[in-house]
Amino acid sequence: MATVVPLVVLWLVLWTLLQVGTVLSSVAFVLLLIPAGGLMVRLFILQHDCGHGSMFKSKVVNNWVGRFLGVFTLTPYDYWRKLHAGHHATSGDLERRGVGDIDTLTVAEYKAKNKTGKLLYRLYRNPLVMFGLGPSYMFLLRHRIPVGAMKEGLTGWGSTLATNAGILIMTLLMIKFAGLDAFLLIQLPIVVLGASIGVWMFYVQHQYEETYWDTRPEWSHENGALQGSSYYDLPKPIMWITGYIGIHNVHHLSSRIPFYKLPNVIKAYPELKEIGYLNFWDSVKCVRLALWDENAKKLISFRDARRLQFASS
Template identity: 30%
Template sequence: MPHNLIALGESATVDSSPRSEALPFTLQDLKASIPACCFEPSVWKSLSYFFFDLGIIAVLYAIAHTIDAWWFFPCFWLLQGTMFWALFVVGHDCGHGSFSRQKWLNNLIGHLSHTPILVPYHGWRISHRTHHSNTGNLDTDESWYPVSQSKYEQMPWYEKLFRFYLPLLAYPIYLFKRSSDRKGSHFHPDSALFRPSERGDVLTSTSLWLLMVAFLGGLAYAYGWLFLVQYYVGPYIVFVIWLDLVTFLHHTEQEIPWYRDDDWYFLKGALSTIDRDYGFLNSIHHDIGTHVAHHIFLNMPHYHLKAATKAIKPILGTYYRKSDESIWSGFVRSYRTCRFVPNVGLQVYYQAPNERSTKGH
């Protein structure tokens, strides 16, 4: 176990018991420890983050247009792609209903945040709801869940390529095809992801997504493909890398347990994630690294997560997990070692291809 990782429970050893131990606290225990104000969003505070992000994006576009030099665009892509990612996080709050208590406002800001960066808001919102309702469940989690060793060995090369060797470019493919063993599309209202009652929402987001694609095509037609690459494609790729990197880091770690259906329940699965420190970027991308509290309390605004984490840490004790590794060190380590989980066992852990022990029980 890395020395800078606070792990969940005891170290992972082979255990003959049929189930892992139940948690010594409840969801109600954790909620009672948090000030009630942490569960209340402020519309004006939420809107301030949205407009602040838009303001920075506008300024960066103005600077790029003014300088208009080949040497500046890589820097612009990095900065603007990071702001696209920050804007996504605002829409992420909308999807959870933590932006405001007004559904119409959440949907409006969610679309304004997500459509410009080619995310179908309702399609993503619903699949993300599935992820949060099933975090840590090998059978029903939606994204960044591990595959079994037998599944890994049977996967075709092209599937392994994007899942294990190009994981930071996987998100657009996921929108169209979902993950391994999950069928459906985030754009099609008849996808297995959605309920019949959600058809209208999905059609709305897909239609707006198509309009955005048409707008980008119009820009390319009017100003040329190089213009589109300089001002949109470059930042978009950086945004995709950020989205995949952060999601990967929060759910791909050898010390995080995964559960099969019979041994899983919501709170146990919600703790199968990890807090990460992104340094000065924490405030830029709205403290998305404070992830444990977010998974326990889905509708808590991002600006209250630090206070909530401080309140629940004494109760969680060794069940609270945080890494002090640098972001890139953590990514490289998990990239090399996290490939699959054992074929059997109710509580299992990631293994590397050359790892022969069955780490789990």
């Protein structure tokens, strides 16, 4: 209720402002879209915790609430849950990258690519794509057709088709009662903003300079959780609205801890704040990082990779 009620209230306020149509109401409209997008992230975290079985005691309740929320977050719950479980199982494992993760190349892998491959990877890593076009593509289009899911059985397609049907019904009802303008100018921007904020949070949680990658047998789940996941120190209102997912090292260490109890863990064990600590300015500087340097055991930028190449030539 602490998430749904504020989101519904904000939606109705936005709809009212849309009817007014003055300059002042337009400014207020744009500004209020931002917290509405944040609340969409918090709604996704509720679904996320259902996927980990940590939201409710009952597995059945977790799954059905997760599926219902997936209609609003545009995420096929069962398909996503399996991918996300793979991410937790392989986080920090250099040999099992790409499972529900941000694609990351090593310096050697990048050098081995041809010009087209390098260009495509650079485009993928461009902030406009990573945090703008990419999230919109993922949530609006990619989640509608889970290409490659058939090899995992019918669950991926069944989950997606059921979610798509729910999204269609929700969209038609929204248009019927609020109008097409409200759907296009309120609901879609909220989803797009929420997607971009969510991808930013996910990126920062693993893509920082001193993150952790290793090969087996040296790799371990514990190191991947604590050393490869950040503690993202943000103002308390932002921590709340993003479901405390910035306390990501604790979440990866024990995904059965519900999001609202993560601050309690940090309060009991404040030393966990120091592991993978990032403030907002630290996180902004992470955007330039794109390649894993296996020798230095850290993420570096394309510019740093060029310097290494010149130094070794």
